[in-house]
Amino acid sequence: MKREDGKPSQGRKAIAIAGVRGGMGKTVVTLGLIRSLCRKKYSVAPFKKGPDYIDPAWLSLAAGRYCHNLDTFLMDDQTTRSIYESNHPDARLCVLEGNRGLYDGYNVDGTHSFAELSKLLDVPVILVVDCTKASRTVAALVLGVVFYLVERRHPNPLLPVSLLTSNRVFAASNAAALILSLIHI
Numbered sequence: 001m002k003r004e005d006g007k008p009s010q011g012r013k014a015i016a017i018a019g020v021r022g023g024m025g026k027t028v029v030t031l032g033l034i035r036s037l038c039r040k041k042y043s044v045a046p047f048k049k050g051p052d053y054i055d056p057a058w059l060s061l062a063a064g065r066y067c068h069n070l071d072t073f074l075m076d077d078q079t080t081r082s083i084y085e086s087n088h089p090d091a092r093l094c095v096l097e098g099n100r101g102l103y104d105g106y107n108v109d110g111t112h113s114f115a116e117l118s119k120l121l122d123v124p125v126i127l128v129v130d131c132t133k134a135s136r137t138v139a140a141l142v143l144g145v146v147f148y149l150v151e152r153r154h155p156n157p158l159l160p161v162s163l164l165t166s167n168r169v170f171a172a173s174n175a176a177a178l179i180l181s182l183i184h185i
Contacts, residue, residue, distance in 0.1 A: 014094035018102040045088035050099040073112040
């Protein structure tokens with residue numbers, strides 16, 4: 001990815017954990033992922049979107065290193081990139097946790113959303129979806145999330161949603177219906 005100043009970014013290996021709304025289990029999934037990677041001797045650099053201090057404390061504890069906040073509302077794009085690129089350069093993987101829903105930002109256009117931050121830093125998204133009492137509807141929801149910007153004729157519509165993790169799947173039959181529905185997307 002090229003930055004606005006024309007220089008390529010460092011191309012750090014990273015993933016962004018997002019949800020379709022708050023309360024989806026993003027923090028639990030992110031903590032579990034970071035802790036699991038650290039137990040396998042991966043060095044992980046945690047980042048949190050927004051001016052949050054509670055989740056970064058948990059993410060710092062899980063990673064064994066300081067979690068930095070990234071927020072394009074409080075800092076310009078260059079500062080955001082600089083914080084992301086310069087902190088924990090030894091880390092094998094950066095893990096960014098979103099806040100609220102993926103496209104929820106300052107206004108109706110999603111300004112300062114986690115989707116915009118993920119695009120700015122060229123980080124693919126893992127979407128966390130609450131699957132309580134749902135299966136096929138989750139597939140429709142995921143399809144909508146993936147193609148939302150295309151339908152709105154956004155100037156930069158492609159946000160790489162790389163993976164989906166389902167949270168709160170309680171029955172094997174629910175999991176099977178969910179998987180079959182998602183396969184058909």
